[in-house]
Amino acid sequence: MKIIVLNGSPKGNVSVTMQYVKFIQEKFPEHELKIMNISERIKKIERNEAYFKEIISEIDSADGILWAFPLYVFLVAAQYKRFIEMITEKQVQYAFKNKYTSVLTTSIHFYDHTAHNYMNAICDDLDMKYLGYYSADMEDLFKESERKNLTTFARNFFEDIKSGVVTTKNYLPISKKEFQYKPSLSPEKIDNHNQKVVVISDLIKDDSNLNSMVKTFKNSLDNVEYFNLNDIDIKGSCLGCLQCGYNNVCVYEGKDDFIDFYNKLKGFDVIIFAGTIEDRYLSSTWKEFFDRGFFNTHIPIFKDKQLGFIISGPLNQNSNLREIMDGYSQWQEANLVDFVTDESEDSNEIDMALQNLARQVIRSASSNYVKPSTFLGVGGMKIFRDAIYGRLRFPFQADHKYYSENGLYDFPQKDMKIRVQNMILILISKIPSIRKDIYQKKLKQEMIRAFENI
């Protein structure tokens, strides 16, 4: 059987994910696994039509496709995202249609599920026969039990293709409606109250809904700075080289304008992200922004800022994208104020929603309001905390310094009061009469007793 492996690592062959693919290759020599380095070669793929066609014809002639990639900032790397966009732009969906496919990733399980949801939806959109995913921790291959699991995953993949199993789709197609937003309000200006507000967009077309929405938002406030990602000199996407791990200095330092631009954002109180939905995310330009921001590694540099999203497109049909942006905001320890979209198809309502967003960001910024995290932020931060304290302290030395200095190592083991309390209570609860008294009579009341002093 011929399987095309679409390698999503910008590191090409020197990729952790490809070690997992090579393991499968060695376990199943009867099948051909042909690796195509998509992310590493994206510039050539974009420039050279013949090369793009060669890849598509390999895909067309394969029995199955394995999307194999590292997690990059809640999703695939920007380069891989760009390749996915090119499939529709160049109308080569035919090569993917009805093809069996699976997804293999490596990561530290930080939002691996949102990347998998994304790829599942993309496969469904391409009418592929999706056989499921395998989400490996980047160190899983060192464990015998995980090698066994990976072998089973691969065996099932080959068997299912051979037997032609029936697959079902997990995602409905996106339904898009034609609607032109026409701003009708001449907005009353809202006082900035000295809060610095910036809007960033990836606008290409002047007549787009996004452009009009950005204008309405900007007109609603006294003072808004604006940047278009397309006007910033960005030489390329994140290469995954990890040079930033030592002291947050990016390999692109001095080579383009992205780092200066990104550092400028740190000076604003409110950051508004404006973009149009492309496939099941925003554009690859936006993805490049998030990936290149990784020179700050795992440090929440937008801490305490107010974040808002102006989105053109069907966000209500894309809860995964909403979760990504919510998770991103919470991981940044920022306050996600709201999303405004053009889905209502009512210009008046959109006008008012944008004005309301302007009002809300200023109100929240003025009162330094950051709402508590949900599982998205709390759970995510614990993954980073454990990783940076342990196996990723080297190479991420800058993160370790920040986490130590900012109390992010909040391991419960260190809480002496809780440890002593647990020891005493566990000990006395071994006596049946006391245990009965505590569990049947006192527990509920004791849980609220400490609140009485507040």
Ligand SMILES: Cc1cc2nc3c(=O)[nH]c(=O)nc-3n(C[C@H](O)[C@H](O)[C@H](O)COP(=O)(O)O)c2cc1C
């Ligand atoms: C820019 C960048 C972003 C990353 N984002 C995530 C992430 O969101 N979630 C996660 O679990 N791991 C993340 N990782 C870790 C990689 O997914 C992991 O190290 C992977 O095994 C690298 O595979 P590769 O060597 O094939 O590129 C990120 C790494 C880099 C360099």
